[in-house]
Amino acid sequence: MRSAPSPEAREAARAAARWLTLMESDGAAFDSAALQRWRDSSAHHEAAWQKALRLRQRFAGVPASLGMATLDRPALARREVLKRALGVAALVPTAWLLGRELPLETWRADLHTATGEQRRWSLVDGSVLQLNTDSAVDLDLKARRLVLVRGEMALKLAGSTPLSVQSPYGLVTISGGEVCVYLGERDCRVSVVSGSAQLHPLRGPLLGLEAGQQVNFQASGAGPVRAFDVAQLGWRDGVLVAQDQPLGHFLRELDRYRPGVLRWDESLESLRVTGSFRLDNTDRILALLAASLPLDVHMRTRYWVTLTLRKNIA
CATH class of the missing domain: 2.60.120.1440 (Jelly Rolls)
Structure with missing residues (x-):
C-alpha cells in the first residue's frame, strides 16, 4: 500500500504544480531565478520539482492523430486546436501531480x-x-x-x-x-x-x-x-481583519485566498497593517496595501504577483 505523503511533501507538490503551470504559461517572462531559489531552499522542494519535470516529459507529446487531424483545417482553426492541445498537455501533469500528492479524500468530500x-x-x-x-x-x-x-x-x-x-x-x-x-x-x-x-x-x-x-x-x-x-474569524463575513499586524503575517494569511504565487521581499515583513479587507477581491486588497504602505505590486499575471519595497524618489 502506498504510504500517505507527509505534510511537507504535499505542500511541496502543490507549489511544484504552481511553478510548472507558471512556467508553461509565462514563457520568457518566467522567473527562473526565483524557481531555483525555491528548489534550493528544501529537499522536499527539489524532489517535488524533479517529479513535476518527469511528468511534464511524460505528457509533453501531442498525439500524432491530433496533429494530423488539424492539417486540413484553415490556418486560424489549426492554431486554435494546437493551442488547446498544448494547454491540455501542460495541465495534465499538473493535475496528475496534485492528484497523487494531495489526499484523495479532499476531492471526494461531501x-x-x-x-x-x-x-x-x-x-x-x-x-x-x-x-x-x-x-x-x-x-x-x-x-x-x-x-x-x-x-x-x-x-x-x-x-x-x-x-x-x-x-x-x-x-x-x-x-x-x-x-x-x-x-x-x-x-x-x-x-x-x-x-x-x-x-x-x-x-x-x-x-x-x-x-x-x-x-x-x-x-x-x-x-x-x-x-x-x-475579529480573527472575520472570514465568516467575507472579511480579513488586521489590527497593527506585521505585514508578513497578513500576507501569509492573504495567500490562502489567492490562486497562484504571491511573493514579497523580506524587507516588507516588519511593516504594520491595520484595516478590514473584503475577501471577494484580493487584487483590490493588494492595491490598498500599495496605497497605504511603501510597497509596489508587480503583477505579471493574476497568478504571479510580487511585492517589493518602494524606492524613494528624490
Whole structure:
C-alpha cells in the first residue's frame, strides 16, 4: 500500500504544480531565478520539482492523430486546436501531480470550497455550516458527526443535541453555540465563539472550552488555552481583519485566498497593517496595501504577483 505523503511533501507538490503551470504559461517572462531559489531552499522542494519535470516529459507529446487531424483545417482553426492541445498537455501533469500528492479524500468530500471561496450550508437539523477557502468536510449526520478533511470551518449549532467534528488529531464535541475549527499542517485550532465545546485529543486528557477561548491541539494533547479576538474569524463575513499586524503575517494569511504565487521581499515583513479587507477581491486588497504602505505590486499575471519595497524618489 502506498504510504500517505507527509505534510511537507504535499505542500511541496502543490507549489511544484504552481511553478510548472507558471512556467508553461509565462514563457520568457518566467522567473527562473526565483524557481531555483525555491528548489534550493528544501529537499522536499527539489524532489517535488524533479517529479513535476518527469511528468511534464511524460505528457509533453501531442498525439500524432491530433496533429494530423488539424492539417486540413484553415490556418486560424489549426492554431486554435494546437493551442488547446498544448494547454491540455501542460495541465495534465499538473493535475496528475496534485492528484497523487494531495489526499484523495479532499476531492471526494461531501462539501468543499475552492481557493478564495467561502460557502454556507444549512444542515437538516437547522445547524449552519460555513467553509472557508480551500476546505472540505464529510457529513455523517446520523452519527451527529462532521469530518474536517481540509481547511477551516465554522459550525453554529441548532438546538441542544451535541454534534462532533472529527479531525486527524482528535474530536471536538459542540454542546451549543458556535465553534470554528482550523486544520493546519501540524495541528488543529479550535475557537469557541459562543456556547461551549469539549476537546478529545487522540491522546491526553479531555479539555472543556467556553466562549471566547481558543486552543491548538495535536494527537498528543492540547496546548495552553488562550483568549482570542473574534475579529480573527472575520472570514465568516467575507472579511480579513488586521489590527497593527506585521505585514508578513497578513500576507501569509492573504495567500490562502489567492490562486497562484504571491511573493514579497523580506524587507516588507516588519511593516504594520491595520484595516478590514473584503475577501471577494484580493487584487483590490493588494492595491490598498500599495496605497497605504511603501510597497509596489508587480503583477505579471493574476497568478504571479510580487511585492517589493518602494524606492524613494528624490
